[in-house]
Amino acid sequence: MGLLKNETWDDYINKECYVTEDNGVTGYRGTVRDYNELFVLVESEEGDKNEEKCEHVYGTWILEDW
Numbered sequence: 001m002g003l004l005k006n007e008t009w010d011d012y013i014n015k016e017c018y019v020t021e022d023n024g025v026t027g028y029r030g031t032v033r034d035y036n037e038l039f040v041l042v043e044s045e046e047g048d049k050n051e052e053k054c055e056h057v058y059g060t061w062i063l064e065d066w
Contacts, residue, residue, distance in 0.1 A: 009035035
């Protein structure tokens with residue numbers, strides 16, 4: 001993900017994100033619940049929790065800037 005300088009995943013806990021492996025062609029919205037150095041735990045809008053690779057999780061602020 002494109003974390004800005006001085007940002008960490010802590011800045012995204014309980015905030016909306018978008019998960020996509022193909023630059024937004026497909027994906028889903030969710031909420032960041034936890035993270036480690038390799039994965040981010042994302043809760044989908046349906047309530048499912050998935051471990052996603054960090055590089056596939058984007059803060060929705062990025063999508064709004066595109």
